[in-house]
Amino acid sequence: MTLRTVIDLIPNKSTRILDFAASTGLFGKLLHDNGYTNIDAFDGSSVCMEQARKRNVYKNFIVEFVSDARLSIDDDSYDALICYGGMAKNHLPISVFSEWIRCVKPGGYIINAFRMKWLKDAPTYSKGKLEAEIERLEKEKKWKFIRREMTNDEDPDKVVIKFAHQVC
Numbered sequence: 001m002t003l004r005t006v007i008d009l010i011p012n013k014s015t016r017i018l019d020f021a022a023s024t025g026l027f028g029k030l031l032h033d034n035g036y037t038n039i040d041a042f043d044g045s046s047v048c049m050e051q052a053r054k055r056n057v058y059k060n061f062i063v064e065f066v067s068d069a070r071l072s073i074d075d076d077s078y079d080a081l082i083c084y085g086g087m088a089k090n091h092l093p094i095s096v097f098s099e100w101i102r103c104v105k106p107g108g109y110i111i112n113a114f115r116m117k118w119l120k121d122a123p124t125y126s127k128g129k130l131e132a133e134i135e136r137l138e139k140e141k142k143w144k145f146i147r148r149e150m151t152n153d154e155d156p157d158k159v160v161i162k163f164a165h166q167v168c
């Protein structure tokens with residue numbers, strides 16, 4: 001589902017993409033296998049990034065732990081940012097959305113997919129906090145809503161929710 005969205009929204013395979021929370025690079029490999037050639041990896045874990053490096057699918061590696069502080073990435077550096085599985089209990093803070101917007105060029109896409117259960121089970125996102133931050137940024141015209149989709153897994157713990165936005 002998330003790959004389908006990438007292919008739909010980003011037809012140019014040389015688009016500069018940041019794979020955020022890339023971990024060992026599973027999703028990056030999927031992107032590369034589908035023809036994307038200009039991908040950088042970002043993750044807070046140097047151990048995971050060493051594994052990701054071995055896949056030979058990334059150009060650059062950024063090892064940085066996300067807090068509420070500004071990231072080291074320059075403004076408007078990427079055409080698209082994809083985060084697959086970066087939102088979970090004790091993972092990325094919701095303040096990261098503003099940083100993603102800053103790092104992606106106007107008109108570029110941000111695709112964020114994660115297990116839907118974290119919307120209620122992760123205290124930093126629960127009680128509507130994550131959705132409220134998404135909507136605040138929509139209302140402030142920082143990004144434009146494109147898609148929200150869910151997988152239809154029978155096991156509710158496995159359902160993945162995906163948001164796609166375009167930077168304004």
Ligand SMILES: C[S@@+](CC[C@H](N)C(=O)[O-])C[C@H]1O[C@@H](n2cnc3c(N)ncnc32)[C@H](O)[C@@H]1O
Binds near residue numbers: 020022045091
């Ligand atoms: C489930 S994995 C992501 C899977 C990955 N996208 C893939 O395709 O294999 C979650 C990753 O988020 C990273 N992460 C979680 N919180 C983070 C933070 N605050 N700053 C940086 N990285 C973080 C972890 O290091 C971990 O590698």
